[in-house]
Amino acid sequence: MKKLLKNFIKTDGDNNVLELQLNVLVFQQGEFFVSLCPSLNLSSYGDSVQDAKDGFDEVMKSYIEDCTKDGSLHKDLMKLGWTFFSKQTKVIPPAQVELDIPGGALKKQFNENWTVPSC
Secondary structure, X not given: OEEEOOOEEXXXXXXXXXXEEEEEEEEEEOOEEEEEEOOOOEEEEEOOHHHHHHHXXXXXXXXXXXXXXXXXXXXXXHHOOOEEEHHHOEEEOOOOOEEEOOOOOEXXXXXXXXXXXXX
């Protein structure tokens, strides 16, 4: 099954805060459930769909903390293909990511919303 993913980032207009909406997939791989956010290249896994989602929340929290601590979020997003325009008021995600997930393996698709300091 091919899925097209959409993501976006908004700013507060003063370049203080980024609002990220990220598409996350949870699919079964063997006996584990994997949560994956392709636009950030972040993933986690667990014994259930909920465990995989909870694990992703922890990974995302650590990612944001690390990027905030060393001021690397903007640079990291650009390396991942995100494009920032004039004073970061408009941010374009990487080209849509197309994944080839075997039929029946996709268990859940959801959006994660995060508000983080701009860095």
